[in-house]
Amino acid sequence: MGRASAGNTADSARLERILNAKQRLIGVDVEALNAQVEEKKQIKHVEQALQQHHAEASSCHLGMMTMNQLDAASLRKTWDREVQDFRATSQGKATTREWDLNRPDAKRQELPARLGDDDPRCGPASLQRFAGEDLTVGERTAAQREQCRAWWDEQTAAKVQQKQQEQEEKFELAATIRGLDSLQCSMMSDEAAARAELARQIAAGNAELRQLQAATRDAERQKELRAKLTELEAAKQDPWLNEDPQQAASAMSPARVRKDHWKGMSAAQRDAITQEQLGQVLARRAAAAQAAAEEAAAAAEQHSIHKAVMQQAQAAGDFRRKQAAAAAEVLRRQVEEKAARDAQVKETYSNKVSDSYYAQFGTSHR
Template sequence: MPVKPVRSRNVVQPQDYKEAVALERKRQAELQLQSRWFNARERLIGGDYDAWAAQVHDRKIQEATEKGKHEMMGAEMRQNDRIACILDERQRKDKRNLQKAISDFRQAFQKPESRREFDLSDPLALRKDMPARVSDQDVSCTVSGLQKFMGEDLSARERKKAQEEQNREWALEQQRMWSDALADHRSAEDAFTKTRLEFDQTAMHLQKLELATKRTVCAAVKDFNKNQILEVAERRRRERRQEEEDNMAEIANMLQSDFLSENPQQAAIPLGSHRVVPDRWKGLNKEQLEEIRLIQKQQIHEKQRLQEEEKQRDFDLDRQRIQAARANLLFERQQQRLSRELRRAMDNKNLQLAREHKDMQDYLKEQVYTNYPTAQYFTQFNTTSK
């Protein structure tokens, strides 16, 4: 006899993998089926929740994209406002620096003491003034002071030469100070111009970007308005052509109408041959009048006949109504008598059934229903899809 190979308990065979995969597939299918069957909302409504979830997800993505666009536009606007504020602040700062430089220059190089006419308004002029006479060679002695007379000015040449030298020194000093002030002013203007050019270039760049954006928007609006104008013109042209065709058709119909051609059939209307349109009626002839009188006589005789028949019919109906009322009264009395008998028999039957039901309930409670199910009994239902 062939010996069957013994499978070790610790060795995993390929059949084990297949069985495990099959069991896992069945378990997943069972879980999916239970999720569909035990979900009362999906089972009753029958909605595609995956499609709804995908739509909600797409809607959220779209809203997030729109929000990102608005935030980006807001950030760009805030950046532009920040740049404008920075440029404005720099301009004010440069203006303050220039004013401060001018004020410092005036305080440093344009003091009242350095002016040529300062001695005329010097508040300490009396303290700085020399005495009336220091010596015989004092140049401050005037003619009215009787300190020096004509012909006694022996140092006039030296004094004049000293005055000329002093004037030359003052002129050179003023030229040097003016050159330094001009150089400082020129350097300050160059720095201010350079800064202003940088600000202008930045503003021009921003203005170009804004003009490009406006140009694009204006082009799109222009194309849209152009398309709208073309559509309106085409629609008006079709309406005008349709109106012209309608007018031509109306004119042709009026020319070929029965009213202008005086057709006698134009006064007839679909409601009856005896009815006509008053504004189109041309009058009756003798044949029509005789026919109308004959029809009126026939209608009178017919009406009299119908009245006689209606009287006879009403008389027959009254007689039948009286007979039916009498028969109904007799039938109702018989029905009431039968109803009382049936009610009496039904009451007896119900009483008997109530007694039998009470006896059955007592029997079930005392003999049959002695072992009531516990909560563990109800938990075994709705656990699988089988």
């Protein structure tokens, strides 16, 4: 017994490893793994906070951009209206220097043959004075015609300007809506791609961590198994431990042994114990392999669920983009139909005044 104690205590590190059941069975630094898990959770929390911040910033920028576009459109309409008013009031043909040379009614501006009964140009022989004659009928008729023409031109210009303004507002609103829809679709696509990439990275990290843990456990198990098999083989080949147990047989009874000659169990008994221990080791390895397979199956199922959710989200995004494109197409067709209908109405109900209308002034139909 003294020699066995001395041989077993020679390798103190190996003896401590064998006697420490927790280290022999677990063999993994649980605190380090927990620290890694907590670190990944913190990284994920920071990424989520950054994504939320980016989403809020994008929404704020979108609102500011929309307000700036609306303000610019309003300023542009105001400027166009002022330019048109200035052209109508201050840049007419009558304000140019060459108006006297190119004036179509220059002859009408000349003095008539007589200005009145007391015109000094008309003498007694001119026969320009008659009783009951209305000398202002021409001027009055011309003034009436000019007044009617001015009213009609003013009304026509106001209607045309109003239609142009309405058409410009419709086009600007449609362009703003299309821009907003395009920006929203682009942001949703970028967000979906970022989420898919993040999920893929997390899944890859988890798979790598599982493989590392499985490899570590397998290495520890193989190391422990080799140590046990080495120890068992050494015990089998040790000459002192394999002494013949028949020396301890008692002459008084086959069931009794001599304590001063006891050398331990027989080889068959030791082999049976060894086989039983080996079966226990194999059973533990099979249970660990089954647990690893179940964990891998659960991870694969979770991955398939996440993939299905991402596919549904992508399909929903494609459907929204198709709806937006269809709405834009319908709006474009409506704008074209409205323009054609307005042109037809303008052509049909233009209510133009011809020269025959003006020619009937001062005439009689009786």
